[in-house]
Amino acid sequence: MQPLDPALDTLAKLLIHNARVMGERPAIRHKNLGIWQTWTWSEMLEEIRAFSVGVAELGLKRGDKFAIIGSNRPRLYWAICAGQALGAVPVPIYSDAVADEMAYVLAHAEVTLAVVEDQEQVDKVIAISDRIPMLGRVVYDEPRGLKDYDHNRLIAFEDVQRLGRKKLAEDPDCLRRWEAAVAEGKGKDLAIILYTSGTTGRSKGVMLTYENVIVSSRNGNAFDHLGPEEDVIAYLPMAWVGDHVLSYVQSYVGGFCVNCPETPDTVVDDRREIGTTYAFAPPRVYENSLTLTMVRMADAGPFKRKMFDFFIAFARRWGEQILDGKKVPLGVRILYAIGDFLVYAPLKNRFGLSRIRVAYTAGEAIGPEIFRFWRAVGLNLKQLYGQTEASVYVTAQPDGEIYADTVGTASPDVEIKISDGGEVLYRSPGVFAGYYKDPEKTAEVLTPDGWVHTGDAGFIDHKTGHLKIIDRAKDVGRLNDGTLFAPKYIENKLKFYPNIREAVAVGAGRDFVCAMINIDLTAVGSWAERNNVVYASYQELAGHPLVYGMIAQHVDEVNRSLAEEEVMAGAQIHRFLILPKELDADDGELTRTQKLRRGLISERYAPLVEALYAGATTAEISTQITFDDGHQGVIAARVAIRDLKPYPLPAAAKMERAA
Amino acid sequence: MRAPSSPEVRAGEVLLAVDDVSLSFGGVRALTGVSFDIRKGEIRAIIGPNGAGKTSMLNVINGFYQPQAGRITFKGEVRKAMRPSAAAEGGIARTFQNLALFRGMTTLDNIMAGRTLKMRRGFFWQLLRYGPALNEEVEHRHRVEEIIDFLEIAAIRKIQVGRLPYGLQKRVELGRALAMEPELLLLDEPMAGMNLEEKEDMSRFIIDVNQQYGTTIALIEHDMGVVMDLSDRVVVLDYGRKIADATPDEVKRDPEVIRAYLGEPGA
Numbered sequence: 051m052q053p054l055d056p057a058l059d060t061l062a063k064l065l066i067h068n069a070r071v072m073g074e075r076p077a078i079r080h081k082n083l084g085i086w087q088t089w090t091w092s093e094m095l096e097e098i099r100a101f102s103v104g105v106a107e108l109g110l111k112r113g114d115k116f117a118i119i120g121s122n123r124p125r126l127y128w129a130i131c132a133g134q135a136l137g138a139v140p141v142p143i144y145s146d147a148v149a150d151e152m153a154y155v156l157a158h159a160e161v162t163l164a165v166v167e168d169q170e171q172v173d174k175v176i177a178i179s180d181r182i183p184m185l186g187r188v189v190y191d192e193p194r195g196l197k198d199y200d201h202n203r204l205i206a207f208e209d210v211q212r213l214g215r216k217k218l219a220e221d222p223d224c225l226r227r228w229e230a231a232v233a234e235g236k237g238k239d240l241a242i243i244l245y246t247s248g249t250t251g252r253s254k255g256v257m258l259t260y261e262n263v264i265v266s267s268r269n270g271n272a273f274d275h276l277g278p279e280e281d282v283i284a285y286l287p288m289a290w291v292g293d294h295v296l297s298y299v300q301s302y303v304g305g306f307c308v309n310c311p312e313t314p315d316t317v318v319d320d321r322r323e324i325g326t327t328y329a330f331a332p333p334r335v336y337e338n339s340l341t342l343t344m345v346r347m348a349d350a351g352p353f354k355r356k357m358f359d360f361f362i363a364f365a366r367r368w369g370e371q372i373l374d375g376k377k378v379p380l381g382v383r384i385l386y387a388i389g390d391f392l393v394y395a396p397l398k399n400r401f402g403l404s405r406i407r408v409a410y411t412a413g414e415a416i417g418p419e420i421f422r423f424w425r426a427v428g429l430n431l432k433q434l435y436g437q438t439e440a441s442v443y444v445t446a447q448p449d450g451e452i453y454a455d456t457v458g459t460a461s462p463d464v465e466i467k468i469s470d471g472g473e474v475l476y477r478s479p480g481v482f483a484g485y486y487k488d489p490e491k492t493a494e495v496l497t498p499d500g501w502v503h504t505g506d507a508g509f510i511d512h513k514t515g516h517l518k519i520i521d522r523a524k525d526v527g528r529l530n531d532g533t534l535f536a537p538k539y540i541e542n543k544l545k546f547y548p549n550i551r552e553a554v555a556v557g558a559g560r561d562f563v564c565a566m567i568n569i570d571l572t573a574v575g576s577w578a579e580r581n582n583v584v585y586a587s588y589q590e591l592a593g594h595p596l597v598y599g600m601i602a603q604h605v606d607e608v609n610r611s612l613a614e615e616e617v618m619a620g621a622q623i624h625r626f627l628i629l630p631k632e633l634d635a636d637d638g639e640l641t642r643t644q645k646l647r648r649g650l651i652s653e654r655y656a657p658l659v660e661a662l663y664a665g666a667t668t669a670e671i672s673t674q675i676t677f678d679d680g681h682q683g684v685i686a687a688r689v690a691i692r693d694l695k696p697y698p699l700p701a702a703a704k705m706e707r708a709a
Numbered sequence: 710m711r712a713p714s715s716p717e718v719r720a721g722e723v724l725l726a727v728d729d730v731s732l733s734f735g736g737v738r739a740l741t742g743v744s745f746d747i748r749k750g751e752i753r754a755i756i757g758p759n760g761a762g763k764t765s766m767l768n769v770i771n772g773f774y775q776p777q778a779g780r781i782t783f784k785g786e787v788r789k790a791m792r793p794s795a796a797a798e799g800g801i802a803r804t805f806q807n808l809a810l811f812r813g814m815t816t817l818d819n820i821m822a823g824r825t826l827k828m829r830r831g832f833f834w835q836l837l838r839y840g841p842a843l844n845e846e847v848e849h850r851h852r853v854e855e856i857i858d859f860l861e862i863a864a865i866r867k868i869q870v871g872r873l874p875y876g877l878q879k880r881v882e883l884g885r886a887l888a889m890e891p892e893l894l895l896l897d898e899p900m901a902g903m904n905l906e907e908k909e910d911m912s913r914f915i916i917d918v919n920q921q922y923g924t925t926i927a928l929i930e931h932d933m934g935v936v937m938d939l940s941d942r943v944v945v946l947d948y949g950r951k952i953a954d955a956t957p958d959e960v961k962r963d964p965e966v967i968r969a970y971l972g973e974p975g976a
Contacts, residue, residue: 082858083851083854083855083858084850084857084863194859195913195916195917195920312863313863315863315864316864319864677905677906
């Protein structure tokens, strides 16, 4: 690893540096009242410095923790840097976290100050303030609705900046002291604590140093040749390491511009207006765009639909080869160019992907069909495998070496190995400094010689030399007859179908595999409209016999594809049901990053699982549901169960099991 | 949800007074001798069971109906027969129970339409889109964007209103009324047909409008719960007559109101 320049080893130092060498270049944009507002690096330095001096006046000092709660707005990113300049440690929190989760994290991190977006977040913080005794002032960005609140504790972002500017103007020594505080920061210092919404138990605070995040970002930028010309859009939760690195650290290291959407609902339009060149998104985003496209096309006129179908089929055949720069016949190139003009370019433009040079999918496995679709239409989509504990990068796919079912080779400066139990381990300069106030958990994950246990089971693919991840190591189990059971592998196959939003496979320690399925309301709703299926609620649609019939077909196709794979053939789905409610993070069934919480699901839906294995044809369930406003209700339903006939196993697998 | 009205509002200046108003359509008496007032800066609710005359009352205030008897005083002046457009120019804006939006136009254009009365330049200037007319349009657009931001409808700015779900259409209609910068905002069943979440959102917007812009609001509502949380004072109508006029808490306990809503005990 190339060591960090001590003059550029913290974010605040990088900010001052960028303001000096490219002061007039755009650093951040925000769409406000329908118009994109831009701040250059030197303007941003002034804003951040004013806020930084202001919060220092409010008492924030080196070593203090402070919370950041809200959606992606310039001022919240500024607050992160402003606190870091003083040596304080930011703790970004998922803004959709329910009060209980939020209270736990704020208290555990011992935050003394909170910078929040608006009234909604202020209300949440006030509601839990008796559980976070060390919390002092609460700074808010958006003043609406807060006029009549008690301002002994609350203070507006502008007022903090005003305080800072006044201080800077009155006290000639203040600027020098601030710069000295920045200079005091070192690469080994704690830069940020990111709480991971783990799939089990309480969230853990991952401590990352400046060196961790800056070296990782530098390597990431070099790997994909990212420079000051890039435009990215910041729309993923600020508490997620992916957003923190991409929209903040990589921007400071590479000097490129970060664009904050007008509201979380306008991201697609905003992205289209900006034309981002580099993107990072969980598979769900690509999945949703594809589902939306397919739904729209199903409603389009016959001519358009035929044209779309023809060119998409053509792209699936040739698109990836063209993208990878392989040799293809001239006729193919010409037809692809026509397809690009008629279909691919407009499609990419619709989702603001026209200018994309590199797009990553990470966080979860992406359905191979979804992945190939976007690559076929010319989007340079790549896979990346990362963790908060690694400051994102563990492996990534180099340009030209893209496979739908791998996550690539080790990123620069990263070493990987596979343990005897099949678990993936890595070591890199991005490896975290430990979990905050939790040395036991740290010791479980981080070995004394610097290796980190990912908790994921995987192997190095001999053909490509790439890493393949099959599932969480602890989730991989065996059926009673010894067949390997990797639930996520099966679930991902199911989730490829636009009609299936979420799936839970069960089977460890059982005789066969069963699945519980969530339908996708957008896709199935549109299908219902076209097929004259009348329904009044999600629950009714989910229980409709015709919907069952359609899902049964999908499950059957998944079984056929499982039957073709030697290792997985025994894990075909024998019985399934459709859940009467959507699995939801508010009910604790998914994490904030939309991963299944298996333990909780198997407990809550135990009656359904029992019915699946008891051979019943229906099952009763009553379960709790949390509405968006936080109030709770109970839904009760009778759920139907369908049986499927598995495909015969390939001979080889049978023999192996007989042996 | 809302702090009880401050003493200033209770004792505040009267913005609009209704005195002994009666209205009938042929033999049907919609309103009989109704009197009440609306004070500056308050949220005033008019409630009552179906057919109590609530919408008729709003239409009288709005100038849409002429009462056969009684008088209406707005900003200290007794109002003569007037057209709704005159009411609008005078600073009264309203929304409708069954929505009255331009369905083929976008959210943005619908709200811009609310600015029509504020446009000073004539038709030809507007057509030229040059100089003063352009500046004026920029200024109006800025104001409209503030409303879009306020009501959190940026995501639907360029979508045709006819394609929006009902709850959002209601919000666009509120936006158009706000674009007139009214002194008195009349809301005809703003929560009708909404689910709980939409109702809570709408309640928050109504309170925010009242606090942020200081707009006086008179609203008609069916849903008692919402009204009680929202308003400073409540008028209760039943069969065209006023049966109560007090704070939400007092109204809730009023035996006559309970009778009007729940019927005679044992009946």
